[in-house]
Amino acid sequence: MKTVLKxxxxxxxxxxxxxxxxxxxxxxxxEGNSYGxxxxxxxxxxxxxxxxxxxxxxxxxxxxxxxxxRKTAKNGLIALVLVAFIFTSGLWFAxxxxxxxxxxxxTSGTLxxxxxxxxFEDQAEVNGKLLSDFITLNYENGNLDNDVELDTYLKEGYxxxxxxxxxxxxxTNIDKNGYASYTSTGPWIGLADGSRLTxxxxxxxxxxxxxxxKELPYLMDYNYIPKEVTVTIKDSEGxxxxxxxxxxxxxxxxxxxxxxxxxxTWSVLDMDGNPMEIKVGELLQGTGMYGLIAPIIKGIGPSIxxxxxKIVADENVVGAPIYIAINIDEVDPNNTxxxxxxxxxxxxxxxxxxxAWLNSNNLLFAVxxxxxxxxWLLIWGAIVVxxxxxxxxxxxxxxxxxxxxxxxxxxxxxxxxxYKVEKKYYDDSDVYxxxxxxxxxxxxxxxxxxRERRG
Numbered sequence: 001m002k003t004v005l006k007x008x009x010x011x012x013x014x015x016x017x018x019x020x021x022x023x024x025x026x027x028x029x030x031e032g033n034s035y036g037x038x039x040x041x042x043x044x045x046x047x048x049x050x051x052x053x054x055x056x057x058x059x060x061x062x063x064x065x066x067x068x069x070r071k072t073a074k075n076g077l078i079a080l081v082l083v084a085f086i087f088t089s090g091l092w093f094a095x096x097x098x099x100x101x102x103x104x105x106x107t108s109g110t111l112x113x114x115x116x117x118x119x120f121e122d123q124a125e126v127n128g129k130l131l132s133d134f135i136t137l138n139y140e141n142g143n144l145d146n147d148v149e150l151d152t153y154l155k156e157g158y159x160x161x162x163x164x165x166x167x168x169x170x171x172t173n174i175d176k177n178g179y180a181s182y183t184s185t186g187p188w189i190g191l192a193d194g195s196r197l198t199x200x201x202x203x204x205x206x207x208x209x210x211x212x213x214k215e216l217p218y219l220m221d222y223n224y225i226p227k228e229v230t231v232t233i234k235d236s237e238g239x240x241x242x243x244x245x246x247x248x249x250x251x252x253x254x255x256x257x258x259x260x261x262x263x264x265t266w267s268v269l270d271m272d273g274n275p276m277e278i279k280v281g282e283l284l285q286g287t288g289m290y291g292l293i294a295p296i297i298k299g300i301g302p303s304i305x306x307x308x309x310k311i312v313a314d315e316n317v318v319g320a321p322i323y324i325a326i327n328i329d330e331v332d333p334n335n336t337x338x339x340x341x342x343x344x345x346x347x348x349x350x351x352x353x354x355x356a357w358l359n360s361n362n363l364l365f366a367v368x369x370x371x372x373x374x375x376w377l378l379i380w381g382a383i384v385v386x387x388x389x390x391x392x393x394x395x396x397x398x399x400x401x402x403x404x405x406x407x408x409x410x411x412x413x414x415x416x417x418x419y420k421v422e423k424k425y426y427d428d429s430d431v432y433x434x435x436x437x438x439x440x441x442x443x444x445x446x447x448x449x450x451r452e453r454r455g
Contacts, residue, residue, distance in 0.1 A: 002394055002398055005394060006391050006394055006395075009387040009390050009391050009394075010057065010387065010391065012383065012387060013084070013383060013384040013387035013388065014049075014050045014053050014054070014084075014384050015050070016380065016383070017046070017050075017088075017376050017377065017380040017381070017383070017384060018043075018046055018047065018050055020376045020380060021042070021043060021046045021372055021373050021376045021377075022043065024372035024375070024376065025039075025040075025042060025043055025369060025372045025373075027121040027124055027125070028042075028120065028121070028124040028365065028368055028369050028372065029369075030128075031124040031125055031127065031128030031365075032124065032127065032128060032361070032362075032365035032368075032369075033157070034131070034156065034157025034158040034159045035157075035158050035361065035362045035365050036159075036362075038362040038363070038365050038366040038369070039365045039366070039369050040369065041366040041369045041370060042369035042370040042371070042372055042373035042374075043369070043373065045370065045373055046373045046376075046377070049087035049088070049091075049377070050087075052083060052087050053080075053083050053084060053087055053384070056079055056080055056083040057080060057391075059079075060075075060076030060077075060079055060080055060392075060395075061076070061395075063075075063076060064076050064395050064399075068399055069399055070396055070399045072399075073392065073395040073396040073398070073399050074392075074396060076392060076395060077388075077389065077391075077392025077393070077395065077396065078392075080388040080391065080392055081385055081388045081389055081392065084381070084384045084385045084388040085381070085385050087377075088377045088378070088380070088381025088382075088384055088385070089377065089378055089381040089382070089385075091377075092374055092377050092378055092381075095374070096374075099113060099367075099370075100112070100113035100114075102367075103116070103367055107356070107357065107360075107364070110353050110356070110357070111123075111357070111364070116367070116368060116371055117371060120368050120371035120372060123368055124365070124368050127357065127361055127364055127365060127368065130350065130354055130357055130358045130361065131157055131158060131358060131361060132154055132157075133350065134163075134166075134167065134348070134349075134350060134358055135150075135153050135154055135157070135163060136150065136154075137345060137348045137349070137350075138163075138166055138348035139153060141220075141346065141347070141348050143166060143219060143220060143348045144162060144163070144166075145162075158361070158362070165219070166219055166348065167358055167359060168359060169217060169218070169219055170218055170219055170220075170347070170348070170349055170355075171349075171355050171356070171358070171359040172216065173216050173217065173218040173264055174266055174270065174344070174349055174352060174355055175352075175355075175356070175359075176213055176216055177212050177213060177216060177264060177265055177266055178265075178266035178270055178271060178352060179271060179352050181211055181212060181266075182268065182271070212265050216264075218264040218347070220264070220347050220348065264347070266343070266344070267322055267342060267343070269322060269340060269341075269342035270342040270343060270344040270349070270351070270352070271351065271352040271353075272342070272351050272352075273342060273344050273345070273349075273350055273351020273352065273353075273354060273355075274342075274351065275339050275340060275341040275342070276339070276340040277327070277337040277338070277339050277340075278337055278338045278339075278340070279335060279336070279337040322340055322341070322342065322343065323340075323341040323342075323343070323346070324338065324339070324340055324341070325338075325339040325341065326338055326339065327339050428446060428449065
């Protein structure tokens with residue numbers, strides 16, 4: 001019965017913790033399955049910790065069975081509880097001190113410890129989508145062979161050598177000729193963050209000269225650009241949708257082109273990776289002029305876009321193509337906007353931050369995989385310690401006596417023991433019944449034996 005109870009306590013301890021970790025890691029494994037063993041780092045750590053605990057459990061049980069003393073059982077309890085604590089809560093308290101700094105350095109402060117701690121499944125989904133979005137972009141612009149189904153590329157993911165090469169080769173280019181060119185000799189890239197990217201700042205960042213390495217390779221077969229004019233209409237359910245007047249894709253039809261001469265360059269809009277909308281309604285807010293200007297914009301919008309494209313979006317002027325379109329909102333004219341679309345999408349590249357994450361996605365998945373292990377080692381670690389204590393108590397109660405009791409049990413009266421043995425051994429009848437002994441010899445032998453008996 002005690003053996004069955006100990007097995008039960010053992011199973012609901014560390015083995016149950018491993019099972020809970022596996023269940024919490026399923027989402028991460030699914031999202032990052034093409035990254036191989038990296039998504040199993042957290043589980044591998046948990047298994048290693050379990051093996052340390054299992055070895056301690058086996059050793060203490062074997063010693064307790066051989067010795068059977070209370071002292072050995074007590075030492076086994078202490079050892080098992082210490083190992084249970086160290087490889088669950090204790091170790092992770094220490095790791096929590098250094099892990100935030102490691103994650104911050106690895107992502108240049110774009111992904112924080114607190115962002116992942118409670119939302120590791122959501123973060124895994126975000127990182128998984130980065131890879132699928134990258135594959136889709138490069139499939140649509142011809143960087144991936146269209147004779148192969150898109151689903152095939154999506155299933156292969158990072159295991160596909162062409163995809164892996166596109167990720168790392170093209171990121172090196174946007175990193176050196178994009179981000180680094182803004183942080184070393186050019187304007188401060190921080191100005192391009194969020195609401196600070198105003199029109200004056202945009203012009204400043206677009207036209208400042210930067211150092212570009214024209215020999216740096218970039219893999220690109222086709223260009224993927226937005227159309228000049230889009231119209232916003234409502235669908236049958238009343239939802240606002242964007243659609244080209246002829247029913248096609250409003251932004252990015254394919255257009256064959258040759259590889260760029262003089263190397264690939266990047267504008268500040270490529271760093272963000274999203275189109276920048278300048279709403280006409282916001283510019284004219286409070287002037288009462290939009291009602292007069294709206295028809296003009298709708299009528300000559302394409303001409304305006306064409307002129308701006310020649311003046312502003314020349315690759316030789318701003319260092320990278322910027323695609324200019326005008327979105328005419330027929331439902332809410334105040335939302336009519338001039339759209340500045342960067343070239344990263346046409347080149348099959350995500351924005352800089354997402355591209356940097358994707359370039360290190362295997363390492364990021366390794367870090368993310370640690371969090372489900374961490375949370376269960378912290379929570380279930382208390383259960384493991386408690387079950388370890390109970391196992392030790394069962395072992396202590398199962399001993400018949402401790403070391404001191406053993407000494408008392410075998411504390412014989414050795415003088416009495418020796419005398420009884422001597423008395424049994426020295427049977428004087430053999431002396432009296434020996435016909436070959438003289439009376440003198442018999443008396444001598446008997447006296448000698450009596451002296452030995454008295455010690």
